[in-house]
Amino acid sequence: MSVQARLEQARYAVDRGISQRRACVLLQVARSGLGYQQRxxxxxxxxxxxxxxxxxxxxxxxxxxxxxxxxxxxxxxxxxxxxxxxxxAGLQVPKKRTRKRKDHMGSPNRQPFVARAPNEVWAYDFVFDACANGQKLKCLTLIDEFTKESLYIDVAGSIKGKRVVQILEEVIG
Structure with missing residues (x-):
């Protein structure tokens, strides 16, 4: 407890009829502090x-x-x-609020596609790896969401967007 708080309690005790000496001894404050007013x-x-x-x-x-x-x-x-x-005075600068990005799937109008039959929903992803000699590999994996079956895997050092479109057209065909 701070000295100021103990002095306040001692003043309160004195107002209630306890002697100054007794209140100051009990609360361990100096008697000279009872009359002190902060400037x-x-x-x-x-x-x-x-x-x-x-x-x-x-x-x-x-x-x-x-x-x-x-x-x-x-x-x-x-x-x-x-x-x-x-x-x-409690004057704190309010924390900057970061703007939350709207997730297109999180919006109320959009629902994620749920596969109910084979070849209804596909998903593709890129997986990166490296050979023992340090050469980097990029793998394009295409899977069917319903059967969890891999439809296509393309492995190359670099896969451009045109190649992704070409692979998707082959699998669709």
Whole structure:
């Protein structure tokens, strides 16, 4: 528990009728701290108000950039004090939301094709491998979704788009 919180509890106990000495001994705080009033919250109020107005105007700017605006207005702050006030006031830059890409199969109008008979739905994929001598191989595999049978496999060092179309026309024919 922080010293400030213990002092608040000691003040509360004193207000309830417990002596200052007893409350301070129980909560392990100095008696001189009971009368202490923080000056920073009063001193920071105009800075917080200015920071809030700038953060509403520029929601993507953080404490560092707002500090520059404050300096232009004549309010000179150190880096650490500006960061402390910014965090204490709860002024956080909202996280950037990434835009989710729409999956064409995920849209409500599109349903994935479900094979109900042989040769109704085919799928093709490229598989990459390498030989012992380091030569790269590219394999085009074409399968029937219903029977899970391989219709065609083409292995080459490079398979261009024209070759894929040619293979698909051969298998269709």
């Amino acid at each position: 920073m919250p009063v001193k920071d109020q105009p800075v917080i108000a200015a920071m809030r107005s700038y953060s509403e105007q520029y929601p993507r700017y953080g404490a560092r950039r707002i500090r520059i605006f404050l300096r232009r207005d004549g309010i000179v702050l150190g880096r650490d004090r500006a960061a402390r006030i910014w965090a204490g």
